Amino acid sequence: MAFEAGLVRRILDDTAAGTGALPLVSLVLQELCERRRGGWLTHEDYEALGRVPGALSAAADAALAELDNDRARSLLTLLTRPDGEGGHARRSAELGDLDASSRNTAHQLAAKRLVVIEDQRVNLTHQALIDHWPRLRDWLTEDADFLSWRAKLTDLHDSGGVLRDAPLAEAESWLAARPDDIPEAQRQFVRRSTAAQTRDRRRWRNITAVVSVLALVAAVLVVITTRSNAQLDQRLREADATTLAEESTSAAEGNSATALQLALAAYKTDPDSPAAIGALLRQRLFHRGVDRVLSPELTGVLSPYDSLQVSADGRTAITVATDPTDPVRVIRDPAGPRPRSEPLQVNRENRLVLSSDGASLAELDTSGALTLWDLTGHHPPMVLADSGVDYASFSHDGQWLLTMPEETTEVATLWNVPARQRHPTGYVKPSGITRSAFPLPGGHHIVSQEDRSAPGQPGDEPWTVVRDTRTGAELSARNGWSLLDSGVSSFRCADSSYTVADTLTGRELTQGTAGECHKTDNAGRHLLIRGSGSSDSVHEVVDSSGKRSGLTDPARTWFSGTTSSEGTSVVTGPRGTLTALTSREGSVHISDLRTTSEERLQPESVMVTSPDGNRLVASNQSQQAHVLDGERRFVGRLDVPSYEDEGSFAFDTTGEQLISMLPGKLRVQNAADLSVLREIPIPGPPGFGDEFNRYLHLPSLVSTKRDEVLIEYRGQVTGFDPETWRITRPPLNVLPGKGPNTDWSSVSVVGRPGHPDEVLVRSDESLTTWNLRTRSSGPAIAVGPTVGQATPATDPAGRYAAVTASKVAVVVDLDENRPVESIPIDAAGAYGFFGDYLLLDGTAQLEVLDWRGRKVITEFTTTSSGGDVTVENGRLFLSHFGGPSDSIPGEPQSWFAELCGVSDRDYTDAERALVREELAEERPCEG
Numbered sequence: 001m002a003f004e005a006g007l008v009r010r011i012l013d014d015t016a017a018g019t020g021a022l023p024l025v026s027l028v029l030q031e032l033c034e035r036r037r038g039g040w041l042t043h044e045d046y047e048a049l050g051r052v053p054g055a056l057s058a059a060a061d062a063a064l065a066e067l068d069n070d071r072a073r074s075l076l077t078l079l080t081r082p083d084g085e086g087g088h089a090r091r092s093a094e095l096g097d098l099d100a101s102s103r104n105t106a107h108q109l110a111a112k113r114l115v116v117i118e119d120q121r122v123n124l125t126h127q128a129l130i131d132h133w134p135r136l137r138d139w140l141t142e143d144a145d146f147l148s149w150r151a152k153l154t155d156l157h158d159s160g161g162v163l164r165d166a167p168l169a170e171a172e173s174w175l176a177a178r179p180d181d182i183p184e185a186q187r188q189f190v191r192r193s194t195a196a197q198t199r200d201r202r203r204w205r206n207i208t209a210v211v212s213v214l215a216l217v218a219a220v221l222v223v224i225t226t227r228s229n230a231q232l233d234q235r236l237r238e239a240d241a242t243t244l245a246e247e248s249t250s251a252a253e254g255n256s257a258t259a260l261q262l263a264l265a266a267y268k269t270d271p272d273s274p275a276a277i278g279a280l281l282r283q284r285l286f287h288r289g290v291d292r293v294l295s296p297e298l299t300g301v302l303s304p305y306d307s308l309q310v311s312a313d314g315r316t317a318i319t320v321a322t323d324p325t326d327p328v329r330v331i332r333d334p335a336g337p338r339p340r341s342e343p344l345q346v347n348r349e350n351r352l353v354l355s356s357d358g359a360s361l362a363e364l365d366t367s368g369a370l371t372l373w374d375l376t377g378h379h380p381p382m383v384l385a386d387s388g389v390d391y392a393s394f395s396h397d398g399q400w401l402l403t404m405p406e407e408t409t410e411v412a413t414l415w416n417v418p419a420r421q422r423h424p425t426g427y428v429k430p431s432g433i434t435r436s437a438f439p440l441p442g443g444h445h446i447v448s449q450e451d452r453s454a455p456g457q458p459g460d461e462p463w464t465v466v467r468d469t470r471t472g473a474e475l476s477a478r479n480g481w482s483l484l485d486s487g488v489s490s491f492r493c494a495d496s497s498y499t500v501a502d503t504l505t506g507r508e509l510t511q512g513t514a515g516e517c518h519k520t521d522n523a524g525r526h527l528l529i530r531g532s533g534s535s536d537s538v539h540e541v542v543d544s545s546g547k548r549s550g551l552t553d554p555a556r557t558w559f560s561g562t563t564s565s566e567g568t569s570v571v572t573g574p575r576g577t578l579t580a581l582t583s584r585e586g587s588v589h590i591s592d593l594r595t596t597s598e599e600r601l602q603p604e605s606v607m608v609t610s611p612d613g614n615r616l617v618a619s620n621q622s623q624q625a626h627v628l629d630g631e632r633r634f635v636g637r638l639d640v641p642s643y644e645d646e647g648s649f650a651f652d653t654t655g656e657q658l659i660s661m662l663p664g665k666l667r668v669q670n671a672a673d674l675s676v677l678r679e680i681p682i683p684g685p686p687g688f689g690d691e692f693n694r695y696l697h698l699p700s701l702v703s704t705k706r707d708e709v710l711i712e713y714r715g716q717v718t719g720f721d722p723e724t725w726r727i728t729r730p731p732l733n734v735l736p737g738k739g740p741n742t743d744w745s746s747v748s749v750v751g752r753p754g755h756p757d758e759v760l761v762r763s764d765e766s767l768t769t770w771n772l773r774t775r776s777s778g779p780a781i782a783v784g785p786t787v788g789q790a791t792p793a794t795d796p797a798g799r800y801a802a803v804t805a806s807k808v809a810v811v812v813d814l815d816e817n818r819p820v821e822s823i824p825i826d827a828a829g830a831y832g833f834f835g836d837y838l839l840l841d842g843t844a845q846l847e848v849l850d851w852r853g854r855k856v857i858t859e860f861t862t863t864s865s866g867g868d869v870t871v872e873n874g875r876l877f878l879s880h881f882g883g884p885s886d887s888i889p890g891e892p893q894s895w896f897a898e899l900c901g902v903s904d905r906d907y908t909d910a911e912r913a914l915v916r917e918e919l920a921e922e923r924p925c926e927g
Contacts, residue, residue, distance in 0.1 A: 004040060004042045012025070032055075056133060077181075088130050089913075159236045164197055244263075244266035245273065245276045254304075261907065267892065293588065316358030317330070319588070328352065329343055346371075346373065350363050355401075359417075360398060370383070382420055389403045412429060438487035447465065464503060480492050496513055497511065498513075510547075523571075551595060552596050614655060615658070617638070661700065665699075709721075710729075718731045732775055734761050752794060753795070766780035784808060794833070808822055811823075825847070827841055828842070833871065836850070839871060845860060875890065876890070
C-alpha cells in the first residue's frame with residue numbers, strides 16, 4: 001500500500017499535535033484504506049472523505065449508533081467546557097469520579113476511539129471532535145445554558161466555595177431536572193449547600209434582638225467572612241496553578257513557547273503548588289543553555305519539518321508555522337533586541353530556499369515552477385521557470401542561483417541574482433545520485449556532492465566534484481569529502497580527526513581531533529565537533545574559512561539535552577560572535593555561544609570538580625584521566641592504573657589537594673602542578689591478602705571536611721588529617737562479615753551531612769547508621785534489596801536518606817531510625833534531595849518526586865548517562881561537562897527568574913483563553 005505524493009503531509013497538517021492525534025490519524029487512515037483504489041491512498045479519496053473533519057464525523061456517528069445515546073451524550077458533554085469565547089474546549093475527568101454506567105460508557109467510547117483513557121483520566125481524543133462533529137456541536141448548543149452552569153458549579157466546588165441564595169436555588173432546579181448529567185461529587189455539593197443554608201436560616205430565627213449581641217455577631221461574621229474569602233482565594237489559586245501546569249505539560253510537545261508561558265503563570269499564581277513547581281522545573285531543564293525564545297506572535301507555532309531558515313549573518317529568517325492558515329513569515333533581526341515579523345505571500349507547501357545573504361528567496365513548487373523573491377523590496381517576484389526544475393541553490397555570497405533540471409540529459413541554468421540575468425552553462429545533470437550542487441562565487445564553477453563507486457571498492461561513497469560552469473568539464477573529484485557552506489569548503493572525517501579544505505583549490509584550511517564530526521548545522525555552514533561516549537555535546541564549531549571556535553561552556557549548547565542538530569543554524573555576528581537559532585518543539589530558541597580560539601581538551605566526561613570549580617578531573621576517549629582548569633585547559637595527565645573508575649578521585653575542601661584512591665593506598669597530589677605530595681597505605685581487614693582480591697574493591701571517599709577525610713576500604717572506615725595525613729580515627733569495620741567474595745556493587749558507605757561522627761551503610765537489604773566516635777551502630781533499617789546504584793541519597797541537613805529497592809523508593813528518618821515513606825516507583829537509583837523534592841533515576845528519564853505527597857511532579861528525558869547526573873551542594877548537574885551552565889540550583893524562585901530572562905512577554909490570544917481573566921491582565925514575569 002502506498003500514499004499519493006503529498007498525502008501524508010496533508011493528513012499531518014490537518015491533524016493538530018497533542019494528545020489524541022495518533023488515534024485521529026489512525027481513524028483517517030482506516031477510512032482511506034476502505035476507499036483505496038488498488039494499492040494507493042489518493043488525494044481524491046481524501047477529499048471525498050471530507051478530509052479529517054469528514055472522516056471524524058462519519059466514524060463518530062457510526063460508533064455512536066452502537067451505544068446508548070443518552071449515556072454517550074452525557075459523558076461526551078461532560079468532557080467539554082466553555083472556552084469563554086462562545087465555543088468549547090476539552091476537559092478531562094477522573095475515571096474514578098464517574099458512576100459505574102458512565103465508566104462502562106467511557107470504555108466503550110475508548111474502544112471506538114472517541115475518548116482516550118490515560119492515567120485514570122478520560123479525555124476526548126481530539127479538539128476536532130468538538131470543532132467538526134455536527135452531532136456533538138448540536139448537543140453543546142442545546143445544552144449551552146446547562147453546560148455553562150455546570151462548569152461554574154465545578155469551579156466553585158473545586159475551589160472550596162459554597163452555594164447560597166439565588167445560585168443555590170438555580171442549582172436545586174438543575175439537580176431536579178437533570179440529576180443524571182451532574183457528577184456525584186457535584187450533586188453532593190449541592191445537597192450539602194442546601195443543608196447548610198437550612199441550618200443557617202434556623203440558627204438566625206433563634207438570634208435575639210439585643211443590639212450588643214447583634215454587634216458582636218456582626219464583628220465575628222466580618223472576621224469569618226474575611227478568613228473565608230482568603231481561603232477561597234487560595235483554593236482558587238491552587239486550582240488555577242494546577243490547571244495551568246497541566247496545560248503547560250500538554251503544550252510541551254509542539255508548542256514550547258506556550259508551555260513556558262503557562263509554567264511561569266502557574267508558578268506566579270501559586271508558588272507553593274507542587275504541580276506548578278514541577279512544570280517550572282521541566283521548563284528550566286528544557287531551556288538549559290537558551291538565552292531567548294521568540295514570541296509565537298512573531299513566528300507562529302512552527303512546523304516540525306524545515307520550519308526555520310536563517311541567513312549567514314542572522315539578520316533574516318524564514319519561518320513556516322504548523323497552522324495551515326498562517327502565512328510564511330520573514331523575521332527581521334531575530335537574534336537582536338527588537339525582532340520584527342512580516343508575512344510573505346508564498347505558498348507554504350512549496351520548497352523554499354533562503355540565500356546566505358538573506359536578500360533572496362527561491363520558491364519551487366511540485367510542478368517544477370521556480371519563482372525568485374527579492375526580500376529587500378527592490379524587485380518584484382520573478383518567475384524563472386514554469387516547470388522542469390528539480391532543485392535550486394544559491395552561491396555562498398547569494399549572488400548566483402543554480403537551477404538543476406529534473407532530467408539527467410538536460411543542462412543546468414545559472415542566474416545572476418542582482419541583475420536578474422540568465423547565464424548558459426555546459427553543466428549536464430549527472431546520471432548518478434547528486435546530493436547537492438552549488439555555484440561558487442563568481443559563477444565560473446559548480447561544485448557538487450555525488451555518490452560514486454571508488455575503484456576496487458564495493459558500493460557508493462560521497463565525492464566532491466568541481467566542474468567548469470561554461471563547458472561542464474570535470475576539473476577535480478575528491479573521494480570521502482562533504483560540502484560545507486554552499487560548497488566553498490569541504491570537510492573529511494577519519495580516525496577521530498577532521499580536515500577542512502578549500503573546495504576549488506584543495507588547499508587545507510584547518511585540521512583537528514574529534515570524537516564525531518560528520519554533522520553540520522542545519523544551514524550547512526558550520527562543522528560541529530563533538531566528544532565521544534556519553535558527552536556528545538558540541539565542543540567546537542568550525543566555519544568554512546577554517547576558523548575554529550571552542551565552546552568554553554560546553555553544557556551551554558543549543559541542544560539542551562538532545563543530540564540532534566536538525567533545526568539549528570549557527571550564525572556569525574558582526575564582531576565574529578556565534579549565535580545558534582534553533583527550531584525546537586514549535587518555537588525558535590536563541591543561544592549566544594561563548595567561544596575561545598585557545599585549544600581545549602574534549603573530555604568524555606568530568607569525574608570530579610574541586611569545590612571552587614578551578615580544577616576538574618576528566619577522562620578522554622582513551623579512558624585516560626586528565627586534570628583541567630576551570631576553562632578546560634590542560635593541566636596534566638594523572639598516572640593512574642587502567643582499572644581506575646570514576647569514583648576514585650576527590651579534592652579536599654580547599655581544592656588544593658587531589659586525592660587518587662588506588663588499591664591499598666592513597667596518592668595525594670598538588671592540584672596546581674600535580675606533584676606527588678605523599679602516598680599513604682590504607683589498612684584493611686584480614687582475609688584480603690590475595691593479590692587478585694585487592695582489585696575487587698577500591699578505596700572510596702566517605703566524606704571530606706576541613707579537619708578530616710574519611711576513607712572506606714574493604715568495609716573499614718579510617719579518618720585522616722588532610723594536612724599531615726596521619727590517622728585521626730583508627731579503622732572501624734562497618735561491614736563486619738564481609739569478605740573477598742562480597743558483591744561490593746551492592747554495598748555503599750557515605751557520610752551523614754551535619755553529623756561528622758556518623759556514616760550510613762547500605763548493605764544486605766538494610767540501611768544502618770554507625771557512630772565513629774562511640775564505634776557502635778544503630779538498628780538496621782529494612783529498605784529492601786539494592787536496585788541500581790547502592791549509594792543512599794541524603795538531604796543537606798542529614799535528617800533524611802533515600803534509597804531505591806525493587807519497584808519502590810524508601811525515605812528514612814535518620815533521627816528516628818525508621819522508614820517514613822515507601823513510594824511505589826520503578827527507579828534505578830536516587831540522585832539526591834533537590835530542595836523539597838527527591839530526584840530519581842527513571843532509566844530514560846529524570847523523575848522529580850514530591851516524596852511527602854507521594855507523587856512524581858515532573859519527568860524529563862535526558863541523554864546523559866545515569867552516572868553523570870548528580871546533586872551536589874543543592875545543585876543539579878545533568879551532564880558534568882564543566883562550566884557555569886552545567887548546574888541548576890534547587891530553588892524554584894531562581895528557575896522563575898532565569899526563565900523570565902528567557903521569555904518575558906504578554907499572553908497570546910490562544911494562551912489568554914487558558915488563563916482566568918484577572919490573571920491574564922499582566923505578564924507572568926510582571927510585578
